[in-house]
Amino acid sequence: MAEAKPAGQAWSDPDAGWSLPAWTYSDPEFFDAEVARVIRPSWQIVCHESDVPATGDFHTLDYVGESVVVVRTRDGGINGFTNVCRHRGARLLDGPSGCAKKIVCPYHAWTYDLDGRLTGLPMRETYALDPSKHGLAPVEVEIWRGFIFVRLEGGGPSVAEMMAPYEAEVAPYRFEELSAFGRVTLRPRPVNWKNVGDNYSDGLHIAVAHPGLKRLMGKGYGVEASEYVDKMWGPIVERPSADLSERAYQHFLPPVPHLPPERQRLWTYFKLWPNIAFDIYPDQIDFMQWLPVSPTETLIREIAYCLPDGRREMKAARYLNWRINRQVNAEDTTLIARVQQGMASQSFTVGPLSEQEVALRNFCRKIRHILPESRQHRAPLPGWSRRPHGVFLND
Structure with a gap:
């Protein structure tokens, strides 16, 4: 494993060498607190600009x-709103994607323009309201290198x-030019959403549990952590893999001129x-997010993107x-x-983290800072989040 860089130390964590306690991976009250204090204030990826190319997409x-x-x-920008009518709270648009020149509520036909303004109101004279104050509720939108995020x-x-x-x-991967593949x-x-993220940033299990990655990358897998981003990487070795698919990938992966x-x-x-x-691969880019559903349920959402390349070798790769x-x-x-199953045992509270597990240490530090109750190795009494000593701290 390559040398790991320590995360920022804006807050000194007395439990820096330990994982989060097992109870935080199944406790309903902790889950609700995470949603409120971690997930709702965080950026979530929706799609790429190429997925919404035309007005109304x-x-x-x-x-x-x-x-x-x-x-x-209509002016070519991107707006984000909660998908909720301001009249009775009905869901407005169905399905993961589509095109709508106007947004019309299927319940009472309240109509909104693409900028969120309320433009159509049946029986307008019967409502004591100012239409300019009842547009769709906006959410924050950021476009980073072509990918659309909301918060x-x-x-x-x-x-x-x-x-x-x-x-x-x-920069060399030309994210802005990608389209869905x-x-x-x-x-x-x-499983709890944190278990998915912990596993993603865990470099120590690669050599043990992923024999294919071990064959492809040898001993070159590395991990480092900055304040808000973990980076993992591994070079594809020249020695042909014993596995047919891996060996074929090594063989067919063509040179990529822009890299x-x-x-x-x-x-x-x-x-x-x-x-x-x-x-991020030479041949394609995937995004993946793990969305919390309940204390012990997660929905993994992912899709691949690529640049146009008609070469047979690239298609094979x-x-x-x-x-x-x-x-x-x-x-x-x-x-x-x-x-997730093992964490249900009363025998397990927290686990020691290696100095090389910098990404996991960084994540645990941030959670302990935002949710101080996670510093307790055993679950506190129910109602802790509503008591004065359960006050949340922010980064």
Whole structure:
């Protein structure tokens, strides 16, 4: 493993060498507090600008009890709103994507323009309201290198600020020019959302539990952590793999003209606080997010993007990439289930973290800072989040 860089030390964590306690991975009250203090104020990825190319094109994202829609406006911009009519709270737009020149509520036909303004109100004279004050509820939108993010509540850094330490590494991949390669997949998992993220940033299990990645990367897998982003990486070795799909990927992966030499055969992963990841390959780019559903349920949402490339070798490499990572995903699914099951034991509270587990240390530090009750190794009495000593702290 390459040398790991320590995360920022804005707050001194007395439990820096320990994981979060097991009870925080199943406790309903802690889950509600996380949704309020971690997920709602965080950025969530919706889609890429290429997914909404024309006026009225929209994508929706449902998470933590909210439905959010992003839509291409008449002036070419992107707006984001909660997908909720201001009359009776009905859901406005159905499905993950579509096109609507106007947004019309299917319940009472309240009509909104693409900028969120209320423009149509049947029986207007019977309502004592100012239409200008009853437009769709906006959500914060940020476009970072072509990807569209939304945030239900503000206060933290932008996506650009979080990714600033790695902009030079990302720039050659021409994110802004990507288009979808495949479709969005949704994979429910019976585990707490943190278990998915912990596993993603865990570099120590690669050599043990992912024999395919070990064959492809040898001993070159590395991990580092900045304040809001974990970075993992591994170069594809020259020695042919014993596995047919892996060996074929090594063989067929063609040179990529827009990438510098050191990135021609490098796999890089970025995890953005708290639950989004980009898998960056020479042949394609994937995004992945793990959306909390309940204390012990998570929905993994992901899709691949790529640049136009009609070469047969590139088509083969992209297919083989999918085959390789399908096996990695299956291995990870088993691993996170084992952890979730094991955490139910009363014998387990917290686990020691290696000095090399910098990404996990950084994540645990931030959670302990935002949710101080997570410093307790055993679950506090119910109602802790409503008591004075359960006050939350913010970064």
